[in-house]
Amino acid sequence: MKAFLSLSRSLLVSNARDRTWLFFTVLFPLMFLLLFGVLFKGGSAAHSTVLQVGPVSVLDRMTPAQRAELGRSLTIKRDDNLSDALKQVRDGTDDGALQQTASGQLLLHFSAGDATRAATVQGLVDAVVQQANQDATGRPPAWTLTTAQVEDQSTKPIQYLTPGLLGWAIATSGTFSAALTLVAWRRKRILRRLRLAPVSLTAVVAAPTAVTLVVALVQTAVFLGVATLPYYGLRLTGDWWLAVPLVLSGSVCFMSIGLLAGSFAKTENAAQSVAQLIVLPMAFLSGSFFPLDFAPxxxxxxxxxxxxxxxxxxxxxxxxxxxxVDAALPTIGGLLALAVVLCAVSLRLFRWDDA
Amino acid sequence: MTTGDEDAAITADGLRKRYGAVQAVDGVSLTVRRGEFFGLLGPNGAGKTTTLEILEGLREPDEGAATLFGERPWPRNPRLLPRIGVQLQASAFFERLTAHEQLAAFASLYGVGARRAEEMLARVGLTEFAGTQAEKLSGGQAQRLSIACALVHEPELVFLDEPTTGLDPQARRNLWDLLREINADGRTVVLTTHYLDEAEILCDRVAVMDHGKVLRTGPPAALIRELDAPTRISVPSGALSAAEARAALGDDVEVVDDGVSLVLATREPAPVLALLGARGELHGLQVRGGTLEDVFLHLTGREFRE
Known part of the structure; x- marks a missing residue:
């Protein structure tokens, strides 16, 4: 126990003094969360702005309620100078300019520079005109369409980003710490030196594991702390404490991946590259950074x-x-099972030193 | 296995170890008595380190057996580990830990109080570097720290693998003083080195190794004496001509004058010194006996290579 504590303390001090390690395991994923959280904050709903040039009767005749409803997807601004308005559309500041010609025709100017924005603004203005036409008939509409999003009404990007980026952070620190510790201890002959000290192998394995698990828990606390700030607005629901066993089993699983990488790598640099080659593509393919709904x-x-x-x-x-629990248990079991298999393979490949 | 020899700290009997095509250790037998300062001497690749690793219990010999204090070091023997201290060829330090933290960590691995760390730092003269990270120590300081880590638990037997390699002459001499002190404490010290002068100065006995075999074992002075090498007496050229020397001393003395020094090689130095003394030509006189270098040359038929 004393040996375990001594080794753990040495490792923790050694890690804490390693600026690169601090940056990549703690700060780097957190930066992603802060950054992505800001980038995706507005949500993905398209919002368009249209400049109204001169009087446009369909817009002028709208009730305040209709205006508020329309305001959720379309902002109307007034700019009575046509050439000025067209310039703003051309350089992309606004999505369209709407004017009413002398013959009563509505004319929408748009830029084809961004196809999505062009289509959106045409659709929105068309809907406004259709609505006005329909109102003009004085009869109730024959068909109406209501839409409903399948996610919880409160789902925000932060609720997708937090688990994704936290998973990536856990994977990075688990894989890197196991691979680097194994290779560095082997290369610096610390493994060999420990073998000659009255230290149990359990302590030699348990110390780096415990340190990585503590780091993972700290990462989790920091992530959830930041994401639940009012600015980012993550709302924890249900049995969120289950994230703790998930993080721990995930950390163990990725340490076993790192152990396997460290069994092959001869130098710290090689270990770092191999770990990055495993984790980064996996993060993209696993949808850590963005949802896979639209992926092939x-x-x-x-x-x-x-x-x-x-x-x-x-x-x-x-x-x-x-x-x-129903959602978490199978994953915890799967992660631990994979860890057992990979540890068994690593044990077969294990060597005390390079010679 | 216990040996009849209660006095033995180490016994090795017919150790062999092969790595692929290389027979690294080829039948090594030796005994080290308690309290002895024993040297494994040989050029790089002679099999010293592999022999040491078998003795420490880091490697299993293909053939033969080793014992430390009557016990087998292989497989990993937890009863022996607290009794031996090991300094590895490359310094095994935890990254980014200070000298004091390294020692405190090793102390607690051996269940020794951290207070020992300060004592050991003072002992190896590193007190003022207690707060320096191991990576930033000089070569000599790092070796001292490494030796301190090997000694922190007061082992009876200390293994040192090429402790002075890569050090400047001053640092080597300082380290020699430390090693002599360690041995004077009553600890058995086993050291590998490829420096002949080091073995000659420090060791009670040496085993001269080459190509995985022990060629000769004994006290350095005895090995040199046994060699019966001629004593080489030199004086500055011009004190005595080569022809005069040959005429006066006869065929038993080999005379060479290279224009700088007149060298007289003989197994009977007395008449030569008497002659030089009688002629008042003792200024700049040098007398050199055999060295371990000569022993190695004699045993292997070639110069000691580094």
């Missing part, structure tokens, strides 16, 4: 075999989808 089918299939995908999905379930 093969990517979605590949994601199914990625431990990180399951970790992130299960964390999303317990953190923001209000799910419970």
């Amino acid at each position: 089918g093969w990517v979605q299939s590949v994601a199914q075999v990625m431990p990180l995908h399951h970790l992130s999905a299960a964390m999303q379930d317990v953190l923001s989808r209000g799910k419970g």
